[in-house]
Amino acid sequence: MAGSIEQRIPLGAEGAVSLPLLDRIHQWVVTVDHKRLGLMYIAGGLVFFIVAGLQAMTIRLQLAIPNAGIVPPDMFNRLMTMHGTTMVFLVGMPILTGFFNYLVPLMIGARDLAFPRLNAFGFWLWLFGALLLYFSYIGGNGLYGAGSAPDVGWFAYAPLTERAFSRGNSTDYWILSIFLTSVGSTATALNLITTTFTMRCEGMTLRKMPVLVWMSLVVSFMILIVLPPLSAAQVMLLLDRFVGAHFFDTQAGGSAVLWQHFFWIFGHPEVYILVIPAFGFASEIIPVFSRKVIFGYEVMVAATVAIGFISMSVWAHHMFAVGMTPAGNAFFATSTMLVGVPTGIKIFNWIGTMWGGKIRFKVPMLFSVAFLLQFLIAGLTGIMLAVAPFDWQLTDTYFVVAHFHYVLVGAIIFMIFAAVYYWFPKATGKMLNEHLGKWHFWLFFIGFHLTFDTMHFAGLHGMPRRIYTYQPGRGLDTLNLIETFGALVQAAAVLCLFVNVVRSLRSGEEAGNDPWDAWTLEWATTSPPPAYNFVEQPVVRSRRPLWDLKHPDDPDSKYE
Amino acid sequence: MKRWLPILIGLVGSPIIAFANDWGMGASNAKIPPPTIFTPVSTPANEIDTVAYFTITVCAAIFVIVAGLVVYSIIRFREPPGDDGREPAQVYGSNPIEFAWTTVPILIVFVLILTTARTIYSVQAAPRPPDSILVHVIGHQWWWEFRYPELGVVTANELHVPLSDRAHPTPTFLDLESADVAHSFWVPRLAGKTDVIPNRKNTMWIDPHQPGIYLGQCAEYCGTEHALMLLRVVVEPRPDFDRWIAAQKQRAVADASVDHGRQIFETTACVNCHVVQGTAAEGRFGPDLTHLMARETIGAGAAMNTPDNLKTWVHDPSTIKPGALMPAMNLSQKDLDDLVAYLVTLH
Numbered sequence: 020m021a022g023s024i025e026q027r028i029p030l031g032a033e034g035a036v037s038l039p040l041l042d043r044i045h046q047w048v049v050t051v052d053h054k055r056l057g058l059m060y061i062a063g064g065l066v067f068f069i070v071a072g073l074q075a076m077t078i079r080l081q082l083a084i085p086n087a088g089i090v091p092p093d094m095f096n097r098l099m100t101m102h103g104t105t106m107v108f109l110v111g112m113p114i115l116t117g118f119f120n121y122l123v124p125l126m127i128g129a130r131d132l133a134f135p136r137l138n139a140f141g142f143w144l145w146l147f148g149a150l151l152l153y154f155s156y157i158g159g160n161g162l163y164g165a166g167s168a169p170d171v172g173w174f175a176y177a178p179l180t181e182r183a184f185s186r187g188n189s190t191d192y193w194i195l196s197i198f199l200t201s202v203g204s205t206a207t208a209l210n211l212i213t214t215t216f217t218m219r220c221e222g223m224t225l226r227k228m229p230v231l232v233w234m235s236l237v238v239s240f241m242i243l244i245v246l247p248p249l250s251a252a253q254v255m256l257l258l259d260r261f262v263g264a265h266f267f268d269t270q271a272g273g274s275a276v277l278w279q280h281f282f283w284i285f286g287h288p289e290v291y292i293l294v295i296p297a298f299g300f301a302s303e304i305i306p307v308f309s310r311k312v313i314f315g316y317e318v319m320v321a322a323t324v325a326i327g328f329i330s331m332s333v334w335a336h337h338m339f340a341v342g343m344t345p346a347g348n349a350f351f352a353t354s355t356m357l358v359g360v361p362t363g364i365k366i367f368n369w370i371g372t373m374w375g376g377k378i379r380f381k382v383p384m385l386f387s388v389a390f391l392l393q394f395l396i397a398g399l400t401g402i403m404l405a406v407a408p409f410d411w412q413l414t415d416t417y418f419v420v421a422h423f424h425y426v427l428v429g430a431i432i433f434m435i436f437a438a439v440y441y442w443f444p445k446a447t448g449k450m451l452n453e454h455l456g457k458w459h460f461w462l463f464f465i466g467f468h469l470t471f472d473t474m475h476f477a478g479l480h481g482m483p484r485r486i487y488t489y490q491p492g493r494g495l496d497t498l499n500l501i502e503t504f505g506a507l508v509q510a511a512a513v514l515c516l517f518v519n520v521v522r523s524l525r526s527g528e529e530a531g532n533d534p535w536d537a538w539t540l541e542w543a544t545t546s547p548p549p550a551y552n553f554v555e556q557p558v559v560r561s562r563r564p565l566w567d568l569k570h571p572d573d574p575d576s577k578y579e
Numbered sequence: 580m581k582r583w584l585p586i587l588i589g590l591v592g593s594p595i596i597a598f599a600n601d602w603g604m605g606a607s608n609a610k611i612p613p614p615t616i617f618t619p620v621s622t623p624a625n626e627i628d629t630v631a632y633f634t635i636t637v638c639a640a641i642f643v644i645v646a647g648l649v650v651y652s653i654i655r656f657r658e659p660p661g662d663d664g665r666e667p668a669q670v671y672g673s674n675p676i677e678f679a680w681t682t683v684p685i686l687i688v689f690v691l692i693l694t695t696a697r698t699i700y701s702v703q704a705a706p707r708p709p710d711s712i713l714v715h716v717i718g719h720q721w722w723w724e725f726r727y728p729e730l731g732v733v734t735a736n737e738l739h740v741p742l743s744d745r746a747h748p749t750p751t752f753l754d755l756e757s758a759d760v761a762h763s764f765w766v767p768r769l770a771g772k773t774d775v776i777p778n779r780k781n782t783m784w785i786d787p788h789q790p791g792i793y794l795g796q797c798a799e800y801c802g803t804e805h806a807l808m809l810l811r812v813v814v815e816p817r818p819d820f821d822r823w824i825a826a827q828k829q830r831a832v833a834d835a836s837v838d839h840g841r842q843i844f845e846t847t848a849c850v851n852c853h854v855v856q857g858t859a860a861e862g863r864f865g866p867d868l869t870h871l872m873a874r875e876t877i878g879a880g881a882a883m884n885t886p887d888n889l890k891t892w893v894h895d896p897s898t899i900k901p902g903a904l905m906p907a908m909n910l911s912q913k914d915l916d917d918l919v920a921y922l923v924t925l926h
Contacts, residue, residue: 086601092803092902172800178777179760179802184720269777275761276776309656315672340763340798341774342781345703349696356688356695360681367680370648377658377667391649399638406634406691408627408698411771412616415763415798481614481767483798486806490880491601492608493794494615570666578671 051135052550053120056142058446060117061439063146064110069513070153071105074098076510079470083503085491095487096170097189101152103173104193106427107289108200109149114435115296116145116207119235121446123211125541125548126229128220128557133213141206148199155192169193172485174286175256177267177278182260191260194253201246201253208239215239220540222559227579229539229562230313233320234299237327238292244331245288252281276341283334291330294394294426295323297434298365301387304441305369307537308384309376312575315368316562322361322368329358339410348407355405362398366391381535382456386437389464393429397422400475415485418478424471436463436516443520444534448546449527455519462512469505473498538563602882602899607875611792614767620789620814621743622750623702623770630698637687702771705784712740712751718762718775718797720904721804722866722879732827733854735866736879738812741820743786749817750786760802766795766812774799787814796880803902809880823873830857831869832924840921843914848906855925865905871925878903889919 038046047055078098081089090098120138124131132138152169159167169189171180180190215236219228256278258264265271267278306313313319335343335351343351369391378384400422404410413419436459443451477498482489489495533542542565544553561567561575612618619625707713716738717724726733740751755764757777764783765772773783787793797808815823833841844850845859852865860868871877874884881900882888891898894915895907910918 085605092806096800096803096805170803176761176800179800184760184802272778274778276779310658310666312669312671314670315677318672318677340772341776342779345696345699348699348703349692352695352699353692356691360684360688363684364677364681366645368677370645370652371670371672371676373649373652373656375667375670376656377662378653378656379658380653388649388653392646395642395645395649399642402638402691403631403634406630406695406698408695408702408771409631409634411702411773412624412627412631412767414772415765415800479616481616481765481794481796483765483796483805485800486796488806490608490809491605492611494613575669578669 051131051139053124053132053135053138054446054548054550054552056138057117057119057121059142060113060120060145063149064112064114064117067105067109067113067149071102071110072510072513074102074105076506078102079503079506081487082489082499084500085489085493085496087488090487092487093170096172096485097168099485100169100172100193104152104169104197107173107293108197109152111293111427111431112200112204113145113149115238115293116141116204118296118300118438118442119211119238120207122442122541123214123232123235124218125544125552126232126539127215127218127223128540128553128559129214129218130552132210133218134210137206138210141203141210144203144206145200148196148203151192151199152196155189155196159189159192160187174282175278176282177256177275178269178273180256180260180278181268181270183268183270191257194257194260198250198253201250204242205246208242211235211239212243220557220559226317227559227562230302230316230319231296231299234295234302234323237323238295241288241292241295241327241331245285245292248281249285252278252285255281276338279338279341280335283337284331287334287337288327288330290423290426291326293431295326297390297431298323300434300438300441301369301390303537303539304383304387304437305372307535308379308381308387309373310379311372311376312563312566313368314371314374318364319368322364325361326358329354329361333358336405336407336410337414339407340414352405352407356402359398359402359405366395366398381440382451382453382460383437383441383535385457385460386433386440389460390430390433390437393425393433393467397425397429400425413478415483416478417474417482417484420484421471421474421478424474428467429471433463433467436460439516441535442541443523444530445541445546445548447524447527448530449523450530450534451519451523451527455515455522459512459515459519462508462515466505466508466510466512469508470502471505473501473505477502533565536569538566540564602888603885604876604880604883607883608794611794612768614794616767618768620791620793621769621785621787622748623783623785624768626698626702627771630694633694634691637691641687707752707784708748708750710749711784712749714738714740714751714753716753716755716764716775718755718757718759718764718801718808719864720759720802721797721808721900723764723808723810724758724866727824730824730828732824733867734827734870735874736810736876737874738810739820739823740785740787740812740814741817742790742814743788745788748786750784752782752784755781755783761799762797762801762808763799764795764810765798766793766810768793769795769812772798785812787812790814790816804900807879807881807900809876811876811880826873827870829870831855832926833857834921834924837917837921837924840917840919843910843918844921847908847910849908852905868922868925871922873926886919886923889922890915893918893922 077090081087081095155168167189171185171190215232255266259266259268265273267273267275269275302313333355336355339348404413404422440451440456477495480494482495530546532546540557561579563575567574567576619628713729715726715728723736725738741749743749755773755775757775762775763772764775769785769787770783773781791814793812795810797805850860850862852862853860854867856869877884877892878900893908896903896905
């Protein structure tokens with residue numbers, strides 16, 4: 020059939036556009052092009068972002084007033100489990116993987132990733148895993164009246180996940196789906212590491228790579244180290260459930276705390292796996308819109324590597340209340356606070372980059388500045404949670420919910436939006452509308468603060484997380500109503516983004532190759548880039564090859 | 580449109596109807612100060628309060644300085660309108676500055692670590708004095724069992740402890756265990772939370788300095804009714820506490836006028852799960868009912884303990900607490916009335 024298409028379609032750009040729909044879909048399905056796979060990851064992630072967002076809206080409506088009856092308790096528990104699992108594994112991971120997929124080869128002047136087929140394999144595994152999780156809504160009923168979607172919480176504490184307490188198959192769907200997406204992530208990590216080490220263009224030493232490529236390297240190594248404990252725990256849990264092993268089965272002498280260790284050895288570094296890409300976006304966007312080179316490149320990279328290492332020794336700060344020894348609590352409090360030092364260094368360096376610049380407040384920069392302030396607050400509430408005795412009060416309350424949404428939304432989602440506005444012109448050749456973008460930003464910013472700032476206070480007022488309702492008369496009514504209102508404002512903001520994307524794809528302003536006057540290699544090729552990325556392999560002499568081209572009198576290579 | 584109207588009204592109205600019936604809990608809660616962590620009345624909560632204020636102050640200072648720098652730079656260094664488009668001076672970094680903003684945070688972290696460690700040890704490593712009260716707390720899906728092994732009392736959901744004098748402290752030590760999944764015991768005004776984990780024994784202690792009722796609840800997700808696994812701690816002066824203990828040690832009141840209700844209780848499934856001392860009821864899965872009417876609430880704080888609520892509960896607990904593990908008893912109206920008439924004699 021492929022041959023007949025070539026005979027029917029004349030060569031050239033116009034011929035490519037008029038391809039029949041089925042053939043175009045076929046091209047996307049069989050593609051091994053890193054750009055197409057990257058876009059498919061991002062698009063898939065955005066679809067699940069809508070799904071998880073609707074789940075969050077339902078949760079917020081149920082909690083808007085005390086004793087509300089919008090959803091029954093078991094459905095609420097499924098919603099909060101699916102919201103958490105979806106946001107981490109089906110939104111955060113694929114979108115960030117997608118950006119790395121798209122950008123790393125372009126930024127290092129390569130034509131594709133080292134293993135294009137492995138890349139496609141990883142994507143389809145992720146998609147299959149994602150669909151498997153959602154198929155649980157249909158297939159979770161192993162026994163009559165048991166199950167539907169998983170309802171054990173996204174960290175699925177044992178022994179609630181054992182057969183005795185979780186009948187039916189919903190937990191099995193949860194286990195297998197996460198296991199599959201983990202295999203996909205591992206494949207991508209291997210691919211990115213190999214690509215970065217072997218396929219950089221001439222002149223691009225490790226110390227001349229863009230910061231974002233360094234971030235992808237650190238994240239990929241972290242994935243290789245921390246996903247195996249999660250997968251191992253999933254296999255153990257599966258053995259518990261199907262062949263009567265007793266790893267976490269407390270009724271037969273298993274350990275509930277063991278699961279918590281396994282999960283958080285993965286779970287805490289996972290937060291950094293998600294936020295380090297956001298650091299990467301900020302380190303590309305803030306310099307371009309401040310018109311200045313990144314301040315302290317080596318320190319930025321070293322700080323990220325330090326975060327990568329330290330973040331693997333902090334996991335038990337999720338477990339200060341499980342009754343560890345005082346020495347154990349003191350150790351994990353110490354390591355957790357230490358991670359604040361390199362994180363602080365990064366914030367200071369971004370400020371150093373803006374200092375003395377000429378800041379242009381385009382939409383990507385607005386999101387980046389909000390990211391700086393919100394990530395600062397997230398870090399400081401993180402220090403509060405690291406103070407183990409304070410954590411005995413705060414853990415498992417809405418204060419924690421507020422804290423990690425400050426990281427996951429205030430830092431990561433804000434930077435994902437920044438990255439979408441920044442690289443959309445490269446990927447599509449069309450600009451996103453600046454006016455609608457500003458509506459998106461301000462609505463999202465206001466909604467975010469209405470929702471998540473108030474959650475801190477609900478936690479201090481004694482509201483535990485994961486409760487489907489709360490009683491009147493406990494001082495929680497007003498706070499929760501404000502949170503729900505803020506959630507609706509955020510939903511309106513996300514609607515602006517989708518309107519913007521659709522309008523721009525139909526009739527957006529042409530972007531040209533380099534709309535932001537930027538400096539890294541992806542802006543040297545056309546928008547969208549051709550399948551082979553670059554006609555000739557580029558040669559670079561500094562971290563900002565396009566700066567060197569634009570300022571031949573004063574190139575970076577003189578200073579690095 | 581007309582066809583959709585009832586559905587629309589139903590959608591909007593149902594939460595409001597649900598809100599209308601809180602089984603008397605809203606009015607009861609409103610009489611008790613809200614459980615915020617910043618009004619501590621017990622030593623562990625006080626110590627946490629102190630370290631919390633210190634940490635918040637340090638973090639607020641850091642926030643003001645760093646956020647000030649961000650705000651200053653976005654105002655001061657924004658590109659002026661009509662700019663000539665020339666690039667600003669490129670600054671690649673500075674080792675002395677990097678050194679400074681590495682060292683200062685390390686010093687701050689050092690101070691915080693010392694403060695943290697001191698509080699951890701003073702709360703966790705406190706020895707149990709001989710005249711303290713010991714309570715075994717057992718978490719169940721979705722209620723609390725309290726056993727006083729040295730005093731021979733078993734009760735549920737409302738923990739009674741004696742007031743502790745600062746001069747002569749009589750703290751209460753809690754041994755925490757779970758009968759099923761992981762829970763967490765949390766009464767914010769008395770102490771931080773400690774997880775209640777099956778196959779593991781945890782310990783915590785409280786020494787309340789002020790009489791009153793303190794609200795708390797399970798803080799670790801434990802299944803369907805996690806939200807309604809509430810608890811109350813009743814702190815009373817020692818003589819009152821001793822009187823309560825003495826009353827709890829009595830066998831159940833036998834009132835001949837409610838014999839029919841007692842017979843229903845003893846001949847239906849009730850006895851499989853509940854204890855009433857001095858009767859055939861020796862079940863272990865549910866709360867001890869010997870002195871049911873000494874408790875203000877039923878269903879682990881889901882409803883006020885009134886005859887009407889008891890009837891609703893016994894008829895079908897899921898009306899009040901959907902997913903509760905007690906089955907609907909489906910008694911005839913007469914049997915239900917007689918049974919509840921018996922239950923309300925269990926003072």
